[in-house]
């Protein structure tokens with residue numbers, strides 16, 4: 294019997310663990326991740342204000358991937374992907390030198406960073422794991438590739454917040470998108486003596502989401518004393534800015550909660566975008582999710598079409614404004630997993646072969662779930678938007694208050710359970726992406 298083909302998956306969070314589960318029966322799957330643990334990113338804000346929560350958001354990858362799922366796990370950072378030789382150079386935790394491993398297929402699920410103002414995109418919201426990032430880190434004394442390192446960082450920030458709370462300090466949250474709103478309201482609930490201000494350069498909070506949801510969040514923040522300033526850009530060096538936000542002496546602490554920054558350092562420049570959020574660096578892909586060269590390099594398929602990029606790491610759109618082949622897909626977990634599903638289907642199609650294999654690949658689409666946003670307002674309130682798309686103000690607020698907070702909690706518990714490869718989470722979430730027919734959204738009726 295011929296040996297199974299080898300598939301390398303880079304990244305072991307939402308889209309990476311999805312690929313591993315999907316492909317493990319037909320491929321020798323190797324998952325490589327630069328950190329030793331899974332962390333449920335959407336819940337991490339709570340961990341900084343209630344450190345005990347970190348345990349319910351994290352688990353170590355090796356026992357889950359190797360013993361439960363039955364795939365190979367490498368704890369190391371991919372430093373280079375060679376499309377011609379089909380090899381990845383990996384700096385593992387155990388060696389200073391770089392290992393080279395070969396693959397037949399590769400799915401890149403390496404996510405992104407969330408600190409657009411930092412040279413390497415560092416933020417509290419995502420552990421600092423890349424060699425390039427660690428070299429210029431604000432928390433060099435902590436190694437967040439270890440779960441214990443992440444725990445120490447969470448505790449350090451928690452103690453800092455306790456001190457600020459004792460001093461009744463002023464806090465500025467920059468950016469009133471869903472992350473900024475969640476962070477301000479978590480701080481208000483767990484540290485009630487902080488004096489909180491939130492700003493955004495847009496005219497309302499929650500960016501492009503519908504007015505009903507923005508109004509709901511604004512009313513909540515207003516009721517609990519969080520000052521809001523809109524149509525207000527962040528100009529920390531301008532004294533007039535501080536007067537405008539009623540903090541003439543500046544803020545004791547500022548948290549930047551805007552935007553994303555690419556971290557695809559291991560990819561050749563010819564595949565990375567010149568433009569895009571955080572200054573570009575996103576992996577170009579075609580409608581089959583195969584990595585392509587950037588348009589100025591011809592835009593053709595990179596390598597031999599067996600390398601795919603899904604989730605937060607890719608450019609997220611195909612075409613240009615007014616002529617979209619795929620309009621910008623939000624960098625959230627549902628579309629990342631949906632893309633992982635499409636890429637896995639295409640890997641299987643290529644492997645099955647046949648003369649038309651590369652012509653019969655499925656095309657990805659803007660998934661309906663990319664329009665779902667659950668924004669928490671502290672632990673006991675939230676709002677849930679459904680049906681948003683690339684049009685500003687689209688979507689409907691369909692759930693709010695305690696039921697929405699419960700919904701967000703159930704999503705968190707069951708998603709972590711699924712990523713941990715436990716039966717309940719897998720059962721609950723399996724049919725979300727494995728739908729035999731698509732009744733809503735922009736996908737074909739049947740894949």
Ligand SMILES: Cc1cc2nc3c(=O)[nH]c(=O)nc-3n(C[C@H](O)[C@H](O)[C@H](O)COP(=O)(O)OP(=O)(O)OC[C@H]3O[C@@H](n4cnc5c(N)ncnc54)[C@H](O)[C@@H]3O)c2cc1C
Pocket residue numbers: 303304305306307308309325326327328334335336337338369370371372402403404405407418419422472556559603604605606624625626627629667
């Ligand atoms: C504060 C916050 C709140 C959020 N809330 C929500 C929410 O409520 N709902 C929602 O849907 N989304 C939310 N998101 C977005 C969501 O977390 C991301 O869209 C999702 O994590 C993307 O999944 P991914 O698998 O593409 O990448 P990631 O989850 O970023 O995973 C990438 C993995 O790749 C690994 N990696 C990266 N580079 C390398 C390398 N060179 N070598 C080896 N491994 C590497 C990383 O260690 C990581 O494990 C939130 C994000 C933030 C920051």
